[in-house]
Amino acid sequence: MKIGILGGGQLAKMMIESAIKYDYKFVVFSLEKFSPSRDIAVQIVGDWNSKSHLKIFANMCDIITLENEYLDHKLIRYIEKTGKKCYPRSRTVRLIQDKLIQKQTLKNLRIPVADFVEINSIEDVYSAAKKFRYPFILKSRTMGYDGKGNIKINSEADINKAYKALIKRGKLFCEKFINFKKEIAVQAVRSISGEIKIYPVVDTIQKNHICHLVLANEKLNKVVTQKVNRLAKKILSELKYVGVLGIEMFVTRGNKVLVNELAPRVHNSGHYTIEGGKCSQFENHIRAILNLPLGSTERTSKSAAMINILGEKNSPARLRGINKLLKFENMYLHIYGKQETNKGRKMGHITVLGDNLQRTKKLAEKYRKLIKI
Numbered sequence: 001m002k003i004g005i006l007g008g009g010q011l012a013k014m015m016i017e018s019a020i021k022y023d024y025k026f027v028v029f030s031l032e033k034f035s036p037s038r039d040i041a042v043q044i045v046g047d048w049n050s051k052s053h054l055k056i057f058a059n060m061c062d063i064i065t066l067e068n069e070y071l072d073h074k075l076i077r078y079i080e081k082t083g084k085k086c087y088p089r090s091r092t093v094r095l096i097q098d099k100l101i102q103k104q105t106l107k108n109l110r111i112p113v114a115d116f117v118e119i120n121s122i123e124d125v126y127s128a129a130k131k132f133r134y135p136f137i138l139k140s141r142t143m144g145y146d147g148k149g150n151i152k153i154n155s156e157a158d159i160n161k162a163y164k165a166l167i168k169r170g171k172l173f174c175e176k177f178i179n180f181k182k183e184i185a186v187q188a189v190r191s192i193s194g195e196i197k198i199y200p201v202v203d204t205i206q207k208n209h210i211c212h213l214v215l216a217n218e219k220l221n222k223v224v225t226q227k228v229n230r231l232a233k234k235i236l237s238e239l240k241y242v243g244v245l246g247i248e249m250f251v252t253r254g255n256k257v258l259v260n261e262l263a264p265r266v267h268n269s270g271h272y273t274i275e276g277g278k279c280s281q282f283e284n285h286i287r288a289i290l291n292l293p294l295g296s297t298e299r300t301s302k303s304a305a306m307i308n309i310l311g312e313k314n315s316p317a318r319l320r321g322i323n324k325l326l327k328f329e330n331m332y333l334h335i336y337g338k339q340e341t342n343k344g345r346k347m348g349h350i351t352v353l354g355d356n357l358q359r360t361k362k363l364a365e366k367y368r369k370l371i372k373i
Helices: 010-022 051-059 073-081 090-097 099-108 122-132 156-167 222-239 281-289 357-369
Strands: 002-006 025-030 042-045 063-066 085-087 116-119 136-140 150-153 172-176 182-190 196-198 202-207 210-217 243-251 257-263 303-310 331-335 346-354
Touching: 002 010, 002 051, 010 025, 010 281, 025 051, 042 051, 051 073, 063 281, 073 085, 073 090, 085 281, 090 099, 099 116, 099 172, 099 257, 116 122, 122 136, 122 156, 122 172, 136 156, 150 156, 156 172, 182 222, 182 281, 196 222, 210 357, 222 243, 222 257, 243 281, 303 357, 346 357
Parallel strands: 002 025, 002 063, 025 042, 063 085
Antiparallel strands: 116 172, 136 150, 136 172, 182 196, 182 202, 182 243, 202 210, 210 303, 243 257, 303 346, 331 346
C-alpha cells in the first residue's frame, strides 16, 4: 500500500512516523526540496498547481491524503478524476478551505458560530462596523493561519489600513468579536465506514496569534465536553468527513461553545496525542482513510502539556540544548527537520506527561527555555 500525502511538512512527517510500523509506504508531494519528510518517504518536488505534476504523483499512489487545506479543491477533484481516492474529499475541502463558505456551511447545519458578513468593498467594512460595533475582526477568506490574515479593528481609524493590508491576500469577510473565556480545541476522526472517535477537549493558549501551549486533563473541560462532542459528531456526520478534523472553538462566560474554525487535517492542538493518547491523531487519520478500525482516543496520563518550539530569528536552523533536555523523564522532544528558521515558524514541539496539570505545564515551559533552534 502506497499512501500519498499532498505536502511534506511536519504533519506529513508525523503521519508517516505513526504508520511505517505497519509497513505502509509513503509518497509526499512537496513544494520544497528539503521538506521534513524527505528522508522517510519518496518525495516529489513540484508545483501543486501543475496538473502534469499531480498526475505523476497520483500514479505513484494507491490512496491520497493531505496535510494542509491550501491546495485548491479543484485540483483535488482533478486527482479524484484520475481514479484515485483522496481523503478528505474535494467536496469537503471546498466547504472548509474558504472560511466564509465554511461559516455558511456551519450555520446551515445549526452549528453555533460568531455572526459574520461577506465583504466585497471597503464600504462593506464600514457597514459591518455599524452591524457588529467595535471591536470586530476582518479576515481573509483563504490562506489564513497562525494569526495571518486576521486583523482586529478597534475603531473607524483602523479600517482603511486593515482593508489595504488584507485585500492583497484575496477575498474578505468580517466577523463579530467574541469576548471568550478561553479557547479550546478537539480532534475528531471518522472512517470511511462511518466509525467516529473524539479525542479529549484541550485548552489552547495563544501567543502572538500562534498556538503556544496545549493543555489536556481529565477534569479541565468536563463542563463543555458533552457539548463539544455533540457538535463534533454532527459536523463529521453531516459532511460525511473522512480522516481527522481539527475543530477550534471559543467558550464564552456562560459556557456557551462557538465553533471558530475547522481544519481538514491533523492539527497542532493534537500533537500531544503521540505520547499522551493510546492511539495518536496521526495514526487514527491513516486508519480512517484506509477504513481500518479506529484506535482508542483515551489519554495515557492524567495530564499532558504540549508547547511549540517556534523560530526566534531568520537564519539556518541549528539545534542547541538537546543534551540538557533528554535527561528528563516524561518529556518528549520532536524536531521537525526544517532547514531554515524564521520568527514564529513551527520548528518542533515538546510534550510533557504527568499527574498534576499545573506542574506539567510549568515543566513544559521550563524545558522550552532550555532549547534553541
